[in-house]
Amino acid sequence: MLPEPVRVVVSLDATKLRASPAVAKLGALAKNDPEGNREIEELKRRTGFDPLTQLDSVLVGFPQNAREHGELALVLRAQHLDQARLVAYVRDELQKKGDDLVSTPHGRFTLWAARGKPDVAGFFVDERTFVLGAGGWAPRLAELAATAHPGDSAATNIDLTRLTERVADHAIWAAAIIPDETRQMLRADPQTHAAASLANLVVALDLGQGLDAVVEGDVASAAEAQGLAGKMQEQLRDAKKNAQILMLGLGPYLDGITASAVDKRFEIHASLKEPQVDDLLARLSAFLALARQGHAPGFP
Numbered sequence: 001m002l003p004e005p006v007r008v009v010v011s012l013d014a015t016k017l018r019a020s021p022a023v024a025k026l027g028a029l030a031k032n033d034p035e036g037n038r039e040i041e042e043l044k045r046r047t048g049f050d051p052l053t054q055l056d057s058v059l060v061g062f063p064q065n066a067r068e069h070g071e072l073a074l075v076l077r078a079q080h081l082d083q084a085r086l087v088a089y090v091r092d093e094l095q096k097k098g099d100d101l102v103s104t105p106h107g108r109f110t111l112w113a114a115r116g117k118p119d120v121a122g123f124f125v126d127e128r129t130f131v132l133g134a135g136g137w138a139p140r141l142a143e144l145a146a147t148a149h150p151g152d153s154a155a156t157n158i159d160l161t162r163l164t165e166r167v168a169d170h171a172i173w174a175a176a177i178i179p180d181e182t183r184q185m186l187r188a189d190p191q192t193h194a195a196a197s198l199a200n201l202v203v204a205l206d207l208g209q210g211l212d213a214v215v216e217g218d219v220a221s222a223a224e225a226q227g228l229a230g231k232m233q234e235q236l237r238d239a240k241k242n243a244q245i246l247m248l249g250l251g252p253y254l255d256g257i258t259a260s261a262v263d264k265r266f267e268i269h270a271s272l273k274e275p276q277v278d279d280l281l282a283r284l285s286a287f288l289a290l291a292r293q294g295h296a297p298g299f300p
Contacts, residue, residue: 001131002073002154003140006061008176009154009164014055016171020207022277027052047085054079056128061154064179070119071135083124087112109142163202166216170204194227195219211272218265225261232259232268252276 002009017023044050059075066072091101094114104111104121113121121138124130125145133141144150154160163175178198187196197220205213219225239245240254256271272280 001075001141001144002059002061003137003144004152004154004156005063005071006073006154006157007064007160007179008062008066008174009160010060010174011164011168011172012058013171014057017207018053020171021209021274022207022211022281025278025281043089046089048080048082049078049086051078064177064181066135069135071137072133073137073141074132074134076130076132077128078130079128081124081127081130083127106139106142107146109145111138111142113138159200163200167202167204170206172205174201174203176201194224194231197221197224207277209274210277211270213270215268216265220264222261222263225264225266228266229259229261232266253280 040050040052056077056079058077061073063071087101090112094101100115101112102115102118104113106123109123109125111121111123113119119136120132120134122130122132123138123142123145131141131145132138144153157177160175160177163177164173167173167175177200183196183198186192186198195217199218199220201215201217203213203215205211217228219228236254236257236259240251245251245254253272253276256273256276257268259266259268261267
């Protein structure tokens, strides 16, 4: 359902994440935020939709020049979406801010957009799927959704499809085809020159008892892959000696990060055990508690 100009895809599988003990603990932290918890409860009461328990997945796609016009495609799937109640809720919230929600028929769908931001619009495909398009993409997405076999979708890009297949089994993943403009920027910077031939990049993350993440990039030659892996290993060694990292007690977390190269591909793997994830969550809880009191470290 993503249009062909898409070159970056990000996916979140909420069903897999909800099965993770780490995410359950993170959800408990969210409930400690009175304001955020109140907003979620209000959303549930007025729409019947609970994002913490009913969201299935989110898929987002960007073109390589998204910064120029803000193009974005988002596909949200849930166990159930009550269109009438959700539309009423969004309209009410916009009207409180002096705006309004307006509808525009487009084929068999109805596009919904804030009057003040007509280039950002969404539509309900069915009772389980909502699609949002920014940068004027909503009409195009509606046309793709209405076609059984769209010929101008991102699925026709074989390179992008192969990238997504490499990471599609993970709970959170991203795949990107690196544009020439980005490679030129990398080439011009002495710090990133080694990555100038980077053709594509995939990132994947899973949360079970602990955390496992991987970053893989394909470059032009095996020598460049070895060079990137070596540079990352050097940066990890330097980080382990960094006084601030040692003072914060973060050194052991770096022990779970490794960098290697296989043929023309460099790989970075990161792994955290359950006690380390618990420690990070405890640190996050303390930070949020201070932030709610207006005393977050490093912020005025």
